[in-house]
Each structure stands twice: as C-alpha cells, then as structure tokens.
Amino acid sequence: MKAVVMAGGEGTRLRPMTSSMPKPLLPVVNRPIMEHVLRLLKRHGLTETVVTVQFLASLVRNYFGDGEELGMTLTYANEETPLGTAGSVKNAEDALKDDSFLVISGDALTDFDLTELMEFHRSKGALVTVCLTRVPNPLEFGITIVDDEGRVERFLEKPTWGQVFSDTVNTGIYVMEPEVFDYVAADTSVDWSGDVFPQLLKEGKPIYGFVAEGYWEDVGTHDSYMKAQADVLEGKVDVDIDGFEISPGVWVAEGAEVDPEAVLRGPLYIGDYAKVEGGVELRENTVLGSNVVVKRGAFLHRAIVHDNVYIGPQTNLRGCVIGKNTDVMRAARIDDGAVIGDECLIEEESIIAGNVRVYPFKTIEAGAVVNTSVIWESRGQEHLFGVRGVSGIINVEITPELAVRLAGAYATTLKKGATVTIARDHSRGARALKRAMISALQASAIDVRDLENVPMPVARQQTARGSAGGIMLRTTPGVPDSLDILFFDERGADLSQAGQRKLDRVYARQEYRRAFPGEIGDLTFPASVFDSYAGTLLRAVDTSGVPEAGLKVVIDAAHGSAGLVLPSILGRLGIEALTVNQGMNEARPTESAEERRAGLVRLGELVASSKAAFGVRFDPVGERVSFVDERGHLIEDDRALLVFLDLVAAEGRSGKVALPVTTTRIAEQVAAYHGTQVQWTTTSPDALTSASSAEGTIFGGDGRGRFVIPEFSGIFDGAAAFVRLVGLVARTQLTLSQIDARIPKAHVHRRDLATPWSAKGMVMRSVVEAAGDRHVDTTDGVRVVETDGRWTMVVPDPAEAVTHLWAEGPDDVSTQALLDEWSAVVEATDRE
Numbered sequence: 001m002k003a004v005v006m007a008g009g010e011g012t013r014l015r016p017m018t019s020s021m022p023k024p025l026l027p028v029v030n031r032p033i034m035e036h037v038l039r040l041l042k043r044h045g046l047t048e049t050v051v052t053v054q055f056l057a058s059l060v061r062n063y064f065g066d067g068e069e070l071g072m073t074l075t076y077a078n079e080e081t082p083l084g085t086a087g088s089v090k091n092a093e094d095a096l097k098d099d100s101f102l103v104i105s106g107d108a109l110t111d112f113d114l115t116e117l118m119e120f121h122r123s124k125g126a127l128v129t130v131c132l133t134r135v136p137n138p139l140e141f142g143i144t145i146v147d148d149e150g151r152v153e154r155f156l157e158k159p160t161w162g163q164v165f166s167d168t169v170n171t172g173i174y175v176m177e178p179e180v181f182d183y184v185a186a187d188t189s190v191d192w193s194g195d196v197f198p199q200l201l202k203e204g205k206p207i208y209g210f211v212a213e214g215y216w217e218d219v220g221t222h223d224s225y226m227k228a229q230a231d232v233l234e235g236k237v238d239v240d241i242d243g244f245e246i247s248p249g250v251w252v253a254e255g256a257e258v259d260p261e262a263v264l265r266g267p268l269y270i271g272d273y274a275k276v277e278g279g280v281e282l283r284e285n286t287v288l289g290s291n292v293v294v295k296r297g298a299f300l301h302r303a304i305v306h307d308n309v310y311i312g313p314q315t316n317l318r319g320c321v322i323g324k325n326t327d328v329m330r331a332a333r334i335d336d337g338a339v340i341g342d343e344c345l346i347e348e349e350s351i352i353a354g355n356v357r358v359y360p361f362k363t364i365e366a367g368a369v370v371n372t373s374v375i376w377e378s379r380g381q382e383h384l385f386g387v388r389g390v391s392g393i394i395n396v397e398i399t400p401e402l403a404v405r406l407a408g409a410y411a412t413t414l415k416k417g418a419t420v421t422i423a424r425d426h427s428r429g430a431r432a433l434k435r436a437m438i439s440a441l442q443a444s445a446i447d448v449r450d451l452e453n454v455p456m457p458v459a460r461q462q463t464a465r466g467s468a469g470g471i472m473l474r475t476t477p478g479v480p481d482s483l484d485i486l487f488f489d490e491r492g493a494d495l496s497q498a499g500q501r502k503l504d505r506v507y508a509r510q511e512y513r514r515a516f517p518g519e520i521g522d523l524t525f526p527a528s529v530f531d532s533y534a535g536t537l538l539r540a541v542d543t544s545g546v547p548e549a550g551l552k553v554v555i556d557a558a559h560g561s562a563g564l565v566l567p568s569i570l571g572r573l574g575i576e577a578l579t580v581n582q583g584m585n586e587a588r589p590t591e592s593a594e595e596r597r598a599g600l601v602r603l604g605e606l607v608a609s610s611k612a613a614f615g616v617r618f619d620p621v622g623e624r625v626s627f628v629d630e631r632g633h634l635i636e637d638d639r640a641l642l643v644f645l646d647l648v649a650a651e652g653r654s655g656k657v658a659l660p661v662t663t664t665r666i667a668e669q670v671a672a673y674h675g676t677q678v679q680w681t682t683t684s685p686d687a688l689t690s691a692s693s694a695e696g697t698i699f700g701g702d703g704r705g706r707f708v709i710p711e712f713s714g715i716f717d718g719a720a721a722f723v724r725l726v727g728l729v730a731r732t733q734l735t736l737s738q739i740d741a742r743i744p745k746a747h748v749h750r751r752d753l754a755t756p757w758s759a760k761g762m763v764m765r766s767v768v769e770a771a772g773d774r775h776v777d778t779t780d781g782v783r784v785v786e787t788d789g790r791w792t793m794v795v796p797d798p799a800e801a802v803t804h805l806w807a808e809g810p811d812d813v814s815t816q817a818l819l820d821e822w823s824a825v826v827e828a829t830d831r832e
Contacts, residue, residue: 001118002096003046004089006172007034007106008054008079012509013221016341016359017321022056024106025063026225027306029232029241030253030271030289032063033219034106036239038070044114046102047072050095052088054079085172086190093181103174109228110216111238112173117210121175124150126208128180128200131173133216134765136758144170146209152201155193168209168765171216214238222339226319229304230285233267243269253290271307289324302336312348320352323360357510372401373510384507385500386798389486391476394429398483400436407437408512410469410487411444413502416519418468421488423451423459425561425621427589429483430473437471437485438523445515447522451529453584455561455622457717458533460492462526464713469495474621475589491693492715494686533719534568540712541723547574549730552612555579555722556603558591560620565719575726578610590620600626600634608632613729614736618718624705625718627725629736638663638703642670642743643736644721647728648699649674658691658700658708661779662793662806664746682780683795689714747815748808753826755803760796763803766829767794767822784822790814792822 011023018026024034041049049072053060057078067074077092089096089103100121102114112131121129130152132144145154145168155170170193183196190196200207215237217228231237233249243253249266252258256270261278268282274292276282283301288294292305295313303317306324311317315328319336322328326340329348334340338352341360346352350364353371358364362374384390390406392398414420420441424430434450441448451462456472463470470488487495487503495503506512515521553575557563563582570577581599591599600617607615607628615628627635627643635643642664645657649671656679659667671678679697681687685706692700693714700708707721708714729736755763767782777783781795781804793806803826807818 001046001100001102001175003041003049003102003104004092004096005034005037005041005049005051005104005106006085006088007051007060008057008082008088009105009107010055011107011220012505014219014225015509016339016357017225017323019360020056020342022053022059023219025059026107026219027287027289028109028219028225028228029239029251029269029287031240031242033109033228034060034064035070036109037104037106038064038067038072038074039240040111040114041102041104042070042072044118046114049073050075050077050092051106052077052079052092054082054088082189083187084189084191084195086184086192086196087188090181090184090186090190093178097178097181100175100177103172103176105172105218107220108172108216108218109232109237109239110171110173110214112171112212112214112216114173117173117212118175120150120210121208124206124208126175126206127177128197128205128207129175130197130207130209131171131175132168132209132211133171133214134211134761135169135216136761144168144209146211150208150210152197152207152209155197155201168211169761171212171218173212222321222337225321226285226302226304229287230267230302233269233285233287235267241269242272295330303334306342319354329366359510384504388476388484389494391482391484393481394433394483398429398433398485400433403433403436403485404440405510405512406485406507407440407471408444409503409507410471411441411446412506412511412513413499414446414468416445416513416515417447417521419447419449419466421449421451421459421463421467421470423454423456423462423470423472425474425589426453426584426586427475427483428586430475430589431586433483433485434471434473437473442521442523443515444513445519445521448524450523450525452525453561453564454529455565455618455719456486457622457713457715457719458529458565460488460715460717461533461536461713462492462529463488464490464492472621477590477619478592480588480590492713493689493693496686496690497684530565530568533565534572537569537712537720537723538572541709541720541727542711543573543723543727543730545731546727549733550576551726551730552576552578552610553726554603554606554610554612554615556599556615556617557582558596558599558618558620559584559588560618560622562618562620562622562718565622569719569723573723573726578606578612580606596626600628604628604632604634606632614725616722616725618722619705622718623716625707625721626705627736629740631737633737635736635740637705638746638748639740639743640705641701641703641707642667642746643739644701644707644725644728645699646670646674646739646743647725647732649676651728651731652676652698655696655698656694658688658694658697660688660702661777661783662748662750662795663703664748664808665789665791666744666746670743680779684780685716689716746808747810747812748806749812749815749819751805751807751819751823752797753803753805753823755796755801755826757801759829760803763826763829764794764796766825770822770825786818790818792818794822794826 007024011018025032143156243251251269253272255273258276259278262276263281268286270288271290274288276294277296279296281299285302286300289307291308294311297314300317302319304321308325310327312330314331316333320334320338322340323342325343328346331349332346334352335354337355340358345363347366350368357373424434472486476482603615617626653675656677658679660683661680681691692708706716709720709724712720771784775785783793785791790809795804809815
C-alpha cells in the first residue's frame with residue numbers, strides 16, 4: 001500500500017511562523033512535523049509515499065528530497081492552484097490507481113496505529129475508511145457519526161457549538177480504494193468531507209469510520225503548536241526524539257554544549273550544537289533548535305526557539321516562539337503568546353508584550369515597549385465574533401486601533417469600489433470609533449455612506465439599498481462601558497457564519513488591502529433616511545382599517561434612537577399616540593434589565609390610565625419591542641410571540657412562520673389551527689432571518705422581543721413589528737388580553753450550566769448516548785423528544801463556558817423534572 005502526505009497548506013493562522021516556511025516544515029522538538037509523519041508511515045511499512053505540495057513547494061522538496069535519508073521513496077505532485085483535500089490527491093492519481101492507499105496530513109502530529117487502521121479497512125471491504133478520534137473542542141473539525149458496525153451515517157464539517165452533537169471528529173487520515181477517484185473531478189477544487197463523502201453516502205457506498213486510540217493534534221494554531229511541543233517532551237505521543245536523555249525529561253542532542261552551572265528543569269530539549277552558558281535557567285517545555293546560543297543569566301520557560309538563534313544575557317523568554325536566524329539582545333523580555341518571525345533583531349532591554357506578532361526581517365529598537373504587532377496586528381485572537389458581533393470594553397478591548405484593523409479586514413473581503421453603509425447609536429464611544437472605521441474603509445478603496453445616529457433597522461434597510469455590506473456600532477445591551485460592532489451582509493442581515501469566518505481569516509493574516517491615492521473611497525451622508533424608511537414601511541405593511549379603528553397607543557422610545565424615526569411613522573399611520581422618553585442622553589446609551597422592567601411597569605400604568613389599546617416599548621436601538629395589553633399588564637416576550645403569531649396566522653391562513661427550536665410547541669398548535677406551518681430554525685439570529693426571508697414565510701420571531709415582518713424586510717425590526725401589530729389589532733377587533741387568553745399556557749424553562757470548553761464535545765456525545773431510542777433532533781444542539789411529547793434541548797454556548805438547557809412539559813413540575821434529569825447527564829460528563 002502507498003501513502004499520500006498532503007503538504008500544501010499555507011498555515012495562515014500560524015503566521016508569522018509560516019510567512020517564509022511551509023507549515024509541514026515547522027519544527028516540533030527540532031524535527032519538522034512532516035518528518036514525524038513520514039517516520040510514522042515507515043514504522044507501519046508505508047515506504048512509498050506521494051507528497052502533494054503547493055505553498056512554498058520547493059522548500060519541502062529541498063528538505064526531504066527523494067526520501068533516501070529516511071529510507072523511503074518520495075515523489076511529489078505539485079498543485080499550481082489549491083485543489084482542496086480531494087483535488088490534491090486526485091492530482092496524484094497516476095501513482096495511486098493500482099492499489100489501496102492511505103491519505104494523511106503532513107501537519108498533524110499523531111502516533112495512531114496505522115496498521116490496525118489498514119486491517120480494519122480490508123476486513124470491512126470499505127471503499128473509504130475514515131480515521132476518527134475524540135477531541136474536547138470539535139469546532140474546527142468535521143464531526144462524524146458511525147453505527148455499531150462502524151459504518152458512517154453522517155458528516156458535519158466545522159460545526160458551530162449549536163450543531164455539536166458528538167466529540168468524535170475526522171482526523172483527515174483515510175484509507176481508500178482507487179475507485180474513489182471516479183467521484184473526484186480533475187483540476188478542480190474538491191474536498192473529501194464537503195463534496196465526495198456526502199455523494200458516496202447518498203449512493204450507499206461502504207464508508208466506514210475507525211475510532212483510533214492514541215495521540216492526535218492538528219497543529220493549526222499557536223496554542224496547538226505549543227501544546228504539541230509539550231506533549232512530545234512529556235511522552236504523551238510516541239515519536240522519536242533525536243538526542244540523549246541525560247536526566248529524566250532532559251534531552252540533549254549531538255554536539256550541544258551545556259555548562260554545568262546551567263539550571264535545567266525538564267522536560268526540555270537542547271538541539272544539536274547548541275550552546276548554553278552558566279547561569280542560564282531553562283524551565284519546563286523549553287525547546288532549543290540547532291546552533292542556538294543562550295548567554296549567561298538568560299531565563300527561558302515554555303519557549304520554543306528555532307535554529308540559529310542568539311539569546312543574549314539576562315533575557316527573559318516565557319511561552320513564546322522565536323523564529324530562525326533571529327537575535328534577541330541583552331535584557332530583552334518576550335512574554336507569553338508572542339511570536340517573533342525569522343531573521344529579526346530584538347535589541348537590548350526591549351519588551352515584547354504577550355500575543356504580539358513580529359513579522360520576519362524586522363528590528364525592534366532598544367528599550368522599545370511593543371504591545372501591538374509591528375505592522376498591523378495588536379494581538380492574536382482565536383475568534384473575533386461572539387453572539388453580539390465583535391464585542392468588548394471600550395478602549396480596553398475595543399480600541400481605535402482594533403476598529404481600524406477590523407474595518408480594513410472587512411474592506412479586504414469586499415471588492416474595490418464597493419459601498420459600505422455605516423451607522424451608530426447615540427453613545428460617545430460608538431461615535432468616536434465609527435470615525436476610525438470610516439477612515440480605514442476609505443483607505444481600502446471602499447465608498448462609505450454614513451447614516452450617523454439611526455435605529456438599527458434603519459441601518460439594515462439602508463444597507464440593503466445597494467451596499468455590499470454594513471457596519472453598526474452600538475452599546476452592548478445592559479453594559480454601558482462595552483461596545484458591539486455588528487457586520488451586515490448586502491441584505492442588511494447579520495453576517496453569516498461563513499462570512500464571519502472569512503473576516504476572521506483576513507484579520508488573522510494581517511494582510512489588509514490599501515488603496516492607491518486615486519482609489520481612496522468617497523464619504524457621503526444620505527439625506528431623508530427616516531422619511532424614506534417610514535414611507536417604504538407603510539407602503540409594504542397592511543395598515544388598512546387603522547384610521548377607522550380609532551386606536552390609541554402609548555409608545556416608550558426608551559431614550560433611544562427609535563424616537564428619531566417615530567415622528568415620520570406616526571404622522572402617517574392614523575392613530576392617536578402618546579410618546580414618552582424620546583430625548584436621548586449620550587452618557588446613558590443603554591439600560592439594565594431592571595431599568596427596562598421598571599420602564600415597562602410605568603408604561604403599563606400609562607396605558608391603563610389613558611385607556612389605550614396597548615403599549616409598546618422599544619429598546620435603545622429600535623430592534624427589540626415589548627408590549628403591554630389594554631389593562632396595562634406586561635405580555636412577556638415569549639408570550640408576545642404567540643399572541644403575534646396568532647394574529648398573523650389568523651389573518652394569513654396559509655404560509656410558514658419561522659421560529660427557533662427553543663420555542664414552545666404550542667406555537668405549532670396555534671399555527672396549525674389557522675392553516676399555517678412552523679419552520680424551525682437554530683437559535684442563531686442569521687438562521688432565523690434567513691428562514692424568514694424565504695418565499696412563503698409570513699412571520700418570524702425569536703421569543704425575546706425581536707420580530708421579522710417578511711413583507712417589509714427579512715431582518716429584526718421593532719418599528720415594522722409595531723406597525724404590523726397596529727394593523728392586525730385594528731382589523732381583528734379583539735384586545736391583546738383576549739387573544740392571549742385563548743392560547744394555552746406554555747411551560748418552557750431554561751437552565752444554564754457551567755461547562756469547561758474541554759468538556760463541551762464530550763457532553764454533547766453523552767447526551768446523544770443517553771437519549772437511547774428516543775427521537776433526537778439535531779437542528780441546533782441536541783433536542784431529545786419523549787414518547788409523550790415532552791422535550792429537552794441541550795445547546796453549548798458559542799462564546800462562553802456554558803451549556804444551555806431548555807425543557808417543555810405539560811406543567812412546571814414535569815418540566816423541572818426533565819431539566820433535573822438532563823442536567824445530571826451534563827454535570828456527570830463535566831466531572832469525568
């Protein structure tokens with residue numbers, strides 16, 4: 001059997017380490033990752049190997065040659081352009097078409113028993129066998145589900161936490177038969193998991209999954225690179241270490257000189273011909289490459305030092321990576337998470353702060369304190385986006401520098417000359433940072449339409465009018481010292497998960513487009529946006545019967561930007577409106593949950609005393625609304641969704657309504673009674689808005705005060721929801737309390753459990769296993785349905801170390817019992 005080693009990846013998340021070196025050549029304990037892979041193949045008799053190369057291909061060829069030094073036969077298949085995981089192997093078809101072959105990545109560290117994997121493949125008569133393993137965080141990998149015989153039932157590539165239903169992932173190691181090439185188009189970018197395997201499953205071809213025991217680490221980030229070094233030194237992975245173990249865990253390679261007065265606290269590794277002087281202290285998980293010199297008084301702890309580096313006296317290196325041919329001069333300090341590229345000069349007494357990236361061939365001047373990357377980047381982040389876009393404390397996490405780089409990255413994802421609409425709330429922080437983002441967008445050849453302070457629905461609607469995308473800066477709800485930066489697509493909807501990942505990648509690469517002087521973007525300030533918004537809204541939404549109904553409504557603008565658009569709407573709507581709290585205070589751009597509750601109580605008092613039909617309270621950016629009925633009683637947000645749904649469905653009598661899967665199943669009863677259907681979506685806002693925009697959808701809502709009115713737009717819009725409700729109430733001639741009274745009471749409860757990130761994947765697998773024969777719905781997380789209709793849903797939080805549980809039963813006692821049962825499953829897994 002032959003093997004294929006895929007060595008064409010760029011390793012963009014590992015830059016600047018991979019700026020001038022292909023990822024497979026990155027050293028792990030002074031040997032390239034790919035050499036560890038090749039030695040594993042040889043150990044299992046796979047000496048004939050094809051290496052697929054693309055990025056910096058000549059460096060891989062020059063290092064390994066024909067494989068003679070390893071006792072192997074290596075040939076190379078070069079890709080002119082990236083062909084994907086399957087396309088790159090197809091490119092080597094001529095060398096593989098005669099027999100079974102094994103595919104393995106050249107940049108993943110493993111000691112799996114490949115012989116056992118190949119024997120499993122043969123015993124099953126498989127067309128493809130996928131090597132699987134279990135990991136604590138499955139987000140960056142493809143999840144695979146197999147049956148009791150090992151046959152693959154389902155693949156899911158790079159899930160969100162809401163989609164995680166197992167911690168068994170695809171390692172990218174496969175055993176295949178040549179017939180698989182019939183499913184791979186030549187000279188085209190094709191992926192195994194995304195393109196080929198789904199087709200094979202569809203046709204019922206024998207694809208099996210082999211769960212391997214042993215070590216596997218996908219070395220794709222700085223943290224995983226550091227972890228791989230430590231795991232080799234600590235003996236967690238069975239690989240060859242080149243050198244002599246002079247004391248437990250202390251490895252010294254041939255020709256190295258270590259002064260007896262040096263302090264060595266293993267595990268650590270000193271490369272060949274390295275020199276360590278007296279008075280040096282080398283601590284745990286430090287790795288020195290070949291020809292490294294460490295001068296007297298230096299301190300290194302968890303430092304990875306590549307070849308030919310000079311470490312001066314009294315230097316202090318902790319948890320960092322130093323690229324080859326770099327000089328670190330006297331008394332310099334490099335902190336945890338920093339990465340110094342190849343051939344840099346770090347002059348004396350300079351300080352490189354944690355997580356800073358210094359790209360190759362740069363000089364840091366003596367005495368400099370560097371807390372941002374030398375060219376573009378300030379710090380390395382695993383993920384930019386949380387549940388509210390890019391969020392953080394103003395001038396601590398969300399700084400003008402970050403805003404500029406973020407806007408530059410966003411601009412780089414768009415075409416030159418494209419238009420971006422930008423807006424803000426009425427806070428000072430949002431105003432200042434918006435200006436920084438505008439400059440960066442223009443400097444990247446993007447035309448900018450500045451709406452200034454507008455409600456978020458207006459910003460979304462204006463974005464959808466010919467812009468390639470949009471940006472909204474608003475104060476984090478309930479957190480006055482924090483800011484959210486939200487990105488919109490061309491529809492004005494939240495940027496999709498794929499769009500967020502693309503922006504994440506460009507930001508991480510620190511490669512931002514800059515315009516030539518003649519390409520600098522224009523800045524315009526659209527006029528009459530409120531009148532335009534109101535006119536479009538009132539033409540799109542049915543308001544027939546409103547003037548005749550003589551409705552009186554009380555409206556609370558909550559001192560937010562919603563108050564800016566209300567005059568344009570109310571003047572044409574034909575109702576008697578009492579509007580309160582219209583003035584804006586830029587020093588108080590948001591409100592706490594307690595303040596919002598108190599505001600709703602006051603709204604209820606005004607409705608009852610004025611004998612109004614109902615009251616509505618907007619959030620400060622006009623996206624969310626809450627209602628009180630004609631008696632002044634608050635209609636809780638989850639209940640308001642059912643009331644609104646009943647009104648829409650009763651009038652529509654057909655179509656679909658889009659709701660998140662956490663919504664009570666009473667919604668199905670309400671919809672079905674009026675001849676409509678429920679389209680269940682994940683809890684992700686972009687999933688709900690996308691479903692609401694689909695043809696035939698007449699309504700959408702999330703149960704938290706956000707509604708989609710599809711005849712107007714496919715986004716959350718408080719003002720549109722208000723206008724729609726006014727028309728429905730006017731025509732139905734029923735009060736909100738009467739409608740509420742005819743809907744059965746729901747018993748949905750939620751519970752949040754602290755869950756370490758490392759346990760989340762295991763938790764979801766345990767939930768699936770505990771479900772047994774009960775029906776399991778994986779639309780979002782895992783929803784387990786009992787035979788009597790009760791259900792429990794378990795969803796890992798995408799941004800925090802928390803697992804969310806929802807349950808619904810016929811009464812509160814039954815619902816709490818369900819929560820107790822499944823909380824025990826989650827907590828038991830967490831303790832393992």
